[in-house]
Amino acid sequence: MSDHTTTPVLETAAAEFAAATADPPYLFDLGPVEGRKTVDEVQSGEIDKPQVDEEWITVSGGPTGSVRARIARPAPPGPCPSSSTSTAPAGCSATPTPTTAWSASSPPA
Secondary structure (H helix, E strand, O other): OOOOOOOOOOOHHHHHHHHHOOOOOOHHHOOHHHHHHHHHHHOOOOOOOOOEEEEEEEEEOOOOOEEEEEEEEEOOOOOOOOOOOOOOOOOOEOOOOOOOOOEOOEOOO
């Protein structure tokens, strides 16, 4: 058995959060109402969100007749056309059709 231990390496914000929550009262000690309030406060800060290209579609079927779904893809790194086309400039993805999906790096055969 080894006698050495490992110290976890955390990002600064994670290390600060771990230190701030290391002592009582712990979340499970607060009860449902105060616990939810505490979680809401912890999660209320601003966060960086990457840009995405999103599309909402409706899929037929299921017990209700149709289901709405959101397709989110990482936004291209540079300026790309916003309209759907069958070809896309290098680095841009074409909007997939229901039967095909391809990107500029792997065009259809």
